[in-house]
Amino acid sequence: xxxxxxxxxxxxxxxxxxxxxxxxxxxxxxxxxxxxxxxxxxxxxxxxxxxxxxxxxxxxxxxxxxxxxxxxxxxxxxxxxxxxxxxxxxxxxxx
Numbered sequence: 001x002x003x004x005x006x007x008x009x010x011x012x013x014x015x016x017x018x019x020x021x022x023x024x025x026x027x028x029x030x031x032x033x034x035x036x037x038x039x040x041x042x043x044x045x046x047x048x049x050x051x052x053x054x055x056x057x058x059x060x061x062x063x064x065x066x067x068x069x070x071x072x073x074x075x076x077x078x079x080x081x082x083x084x085x086x087x088x089x090x091x092x093x094x095x
Contacts, residue, residue: 001057001076002040004087008061009037021079021086037063043073054079 007015013029020026039062048055058075076090 001042001059001078005037005040005059005061019085019087021088024087024089032065035063035065037061038069044075048078048085052080055085 004016004019006012007019008031011031011033013031017025017029041060041062042057043060044056044058046056048057055078056075057078059073061072061074063070063072073093074090075093077088078085079088080086
């Protein structure tokens with residue numbers, strides 16, 4: 001999760017696509033060049049340990065765009081294949 005947030009904040013589309021599960025991965029991804037990501041807070045985790053095959057991470061990511069601060073809250077599902085974790089999907093919620 002943290003590596004994906006860092007990739008969003010630095011514009012590393014290749015990493016985001018590589019860590020996105022093949023079953024839900026988009027063909028391409030364009031990031032908003034006006035968004036500046038400023039902070040990530042992990043709210044909750046379910047499973048996702050070294051012996052788990054699935055995990056859930058709920059987070060709040062703060063960003064700035066056109067001089068205003070915004071928050072994105074999502075509950076994300078991940079699956080592990082081999083030694084790597086892949087983002088499957090997420091549900092956004094209102095703050």
